[in-house]
Amino acid sequence: xxxxxxxxxxxxxxxNISAFFVTLFIALPLYWLIISSxxxxxxxxxxxxxxxxxxxxxxxxxxxxxxxxxxxxFRNSLIVTLCATALVLVFxxxxxxxxxxxxxxxxxxxxxxLLIISVFPEIALIAPLYLLERNFGILNSxxxxxxxxxxxxxxxxxWILRNYMLGIPKEMEETGRIDGAGPLRTVWSIILPMALPGxxxxxxxxxxxxxxxxLMALTFESxxxxxxxxxxxxEFGTPLEVPYGTIFAASVVAVVPIGILVFIxxxxxxxxxxxxxxxx
Amino acid sequence: xxxxxxxxxxxxxxxxLVGRHDVNRKRMARLGWVFSAPALIFVAxxxxxxxxxxxxxxxxxxxxxxxxxxxSGVTGSNYTLVLKNSTWHYALGFTIVYxxxxxxxxxxIGTLIALVLQRLTAGRGWMMALLLIPWSMxxxxxxxxxxxxxxxxxxxxxxxxxxxxxxxxxxxxxxxxAIISLMIADIWKTTPFVAIIVLAGLVMLPxxxxxxxxxxxxxxxxxxxxxxxxxLRPTLALAVMFRVLxxxxxxxxxxxxxxxxxxxxxxxxxxxxxxxxxxxxxxGPGAAVATTTALLVLLGCLISLRTFRxxxxxxxx
Numbered sequence: 001x002x003x004x005x006x007x008x009x010x011x012x013x014x015x016n017i018s019a020f021f022v023t024l025f026i027a028l029p030l031y032w033l034i035i036s037s038x039x040x041x042x043x044x045x046x047x048x049x050x051x052x053x054x055x056x057x058x059x060x061x062x063x064x065x066x067x068x069x070x071x072x073x074f075r076n077s078l079i080v081t082l083c084a085t086a087l088v089l090v091f092x093x094x095x096x097x098x099x100x101x102x103x104x105x106x107x108x109x110x111x112x113x114l115l116i117i118s119v120f121p122e123i124a125l126i127a128p129l130y131l132l133e134r135n136f137g138i139l140n141s142x143x144x145x146x147x148x149x150x151x152x153x154x155x156x157x158x159w160i161l162r163n164y165m166l167g168i169p170k171e172m173e174e175t176g177r178i179d180g181a182g183p184l185r186t187v188w189s190i191i192l193p194m195a196l197p198g199x200x201x202x203x204x205x206x207x208x209x210x211x212x213x214x215l216m217a218l219t220f221e222s223x224x225x226x227x228x229x230x231x232x233x234x235e236f237g238t239p240l241e242v243p244y245g246t247i248f249a250a251s252v253v254a255v256v257p258i259g260i261l262v263f264i265x266x267x268x269x270x271x272x273x274x275x276x277x278x279x280x
Numbered sequence: 281x282x283x284x285x286x287x288x289x290x291x292x293x294x295x296x297l298v299g300r301h302d303v304n305r306k307r308m309a310r311l312g313w314v315f316s317a318p319a320l321i322f323v324a325x326x327x328x329x330x331x332x333x334x335x336x337x338x339x340x341x342x343x344x345x346x347x348x349x350x351x352s353g354v355t356g357s358n359y360t361l362v363l364k365n366s367t368w369h370y371a372l373g374f375t376i377v378y379x380x381x382x383x384x385x386x387x388x389i390g391t392l393i394a395l396v397l398q399r400l401t402a403g404r405g406w407m408m409a410l411l412l413i414p415w416s417m418x419x420x421x422x423x424x425x426x427x428x429x430x431x432x433x434x435x436x437x438x439x440x441x442x443x444x445x446x447x448x449x450x451x452x453x454x455x456x457x458a459i460i461s462l463m464i465a466d467i468w469k470t471t472p473f474v475a476i477i478v479l480a481g482l483v484m485l486p487x488x489x490x491x492x493x494x495x496x497x498x499x500x501x502x503x504x505x506x507x508x509x510x511x512l513r514p515t516l517a518l519a520v521m522f523r524v525l526x527x528x529x530x531x532x533x534x535x536x537x538x539x540x541x542x543x544x545x546x547x548x549x550x551x552x553x554x555x556x557x558x559x560x561x562x563x564g565p566g567a568a569v570a571t572t573t574a575l576l577v578l579l580g581c582l583i584s585l586r587t588f589r590x591x592x593x594x595x596x597x
Contacts, residue, residue: 102312
């Protein structure tokens with residue numbers, strides 16, 4: 001008797017019960033998003049709502065791609081996000097190496113300036129950027145987003161990468177120098193492999209930021225063909241009728257790739273969140 | 281690529297090291313600038329110009345022409361206009377109150393979640409993965425989800441309120457409920473972010489202090505306030521600072537969920553600035569709103585850092 005109670009106690013205790021409620025708090029809205037995407041368009045308007053879709057319907061998914069141009073938005077988001085992330089990683093690695101390991105003067109000022117730039121609210125820069133892009137004729141193009149996304153994500157990436165570069169032992173570089181490798185080669189074949197966790201961290205943060213960005217995407221891409229997922233989803237439907245089922249179907253498709261990425265790289269996300277140079 | 285590496289080719293390793301050091305150092309510093317120049321020029325070109333231009337714009341008479349803006353004269357009229365505007369007063373108050381409440385709630389719930397996860401013996405990895413989903417979610421999707429939840433006719437919240445006998449409140453159509461609905465959507469999405477940071481801070485705390493406290497007979501509550509919280513201060517400061525920055529720029533949620541309404545109930549500073557510039561084409565006043573917001577953000581940053589008495593980035597430089 002006493003034994004069983006003890007066994008019970010081990011499972012039902014304050015910590016586990018609290019953890020259960022935490023899980024509910026986070027999972028319930030996600031559950032609602034996913035099951036609602038499988039309701040039929042008519043069932044979306046049921047009151048009280050269906051707590052489990054019956055019948056199960058894939059209509060919202062086909063509608064998102066056929067009636068609304070979700071395929072285009074998805075492609076645009078992917079292109080913009082991948083290009084910006086690649087550029088950030090290339091520029092950021094080389095700059096992070098220089099700022100972390102090479103004896104430059106004024107490094108501290110530079111790093112603080114980068115930090116200040118990275119906290120500047122988007123709204124303060126949106127109008128002049130719009131004007132600039134208009135003058136260069138790049139509104140409604142991939143560059144319209146790739147360029148600002150790269151610039152706004154670089155400061156944080158440089159911080160992360162510099163921190164990783166600082167941790168690499170000096171002897172490693174000297175090995176390269178003795179072998180007669182040039183500085184770019186040293187970065188490529190010796191530093192880069194050791195800074196790989198930093199690259200994952202900077203990469204996943206940049207990817208998430210670009211994938212979710214709304215204000216610039218809304219302002220710089222006014223033509224449907226160039227819209228990214230956030231703007232595309234926000235413009236689904238008409239002012240009179242919001243097709244929630246279709247929106248949620250598209251949302252599930254938009255959440256999945258980043259969910260997988262974040263799940264695979266969760267170690268690096270967490271180390272990025274806690275590396276001292278945090279960004280939400 | 282090859283030209284760079286051959287130009288900076290070091291002397292053979294057998295060469296005498298004495299006297300070469302300074303030359304080498306200089307060369308390395310130059311290399312540092314060569315390496316960081318592309319990134320720095322890129323960032324400067326895309327951000328410094330707009331920052332400066334935004335300030336200039338806010339101090340000029342801006343007229344919208346066929347191919348852009350025309351700036352003329354130096355004037356403070358944009359700022360007087362904004363500072364006297366009652367919608368700006370409201371938006372400023374709303375943004376500040378919204379920031380204070382959401383960040384405070386997120387900090388409390390986030391810390392509680394972190395404390396629970398720290399004690400969790402199994403499944404912590406899965407919980408962390410679950411926490412990362414709201415963090416990585418597109419805010420527009422989050423907004424649409426809560427819009428559906430708070431819908432007055434078929435929203436699940438309406439069904440719940442009705443089931444417990446609270447009738448059918450108009451969540452998004454009346455001022456205070458609309459504000460609270462926005463806050464709930466925000467808290468759901470960003471509390472996990474706070475929880476992860478705090479948990480990482482908790483894990484790094486030295487365990488022997490807690491053992492000593494236990495030996496001294498300190499209760500859980502007083503241990504938490506007297507030991508855990510002070511030691512966690514730098515972690516909490518960073519979490520608060522980055523949440524304050526984000527909350528102060530509040531745009532996506534009200535843009536999708538309420539359009540700033542009902543009336544102007546959920547008009548944040550960013551919504552006001554955006555509407556002024558891109559809906560009413562009043563770029564001068566819009567720039568003044570944007571610039572004051574940026575200044576307030578920087579001020580908020582300094583205050584958070586001061587409150588928690590930490591310095592960022594000073595170490596290891």
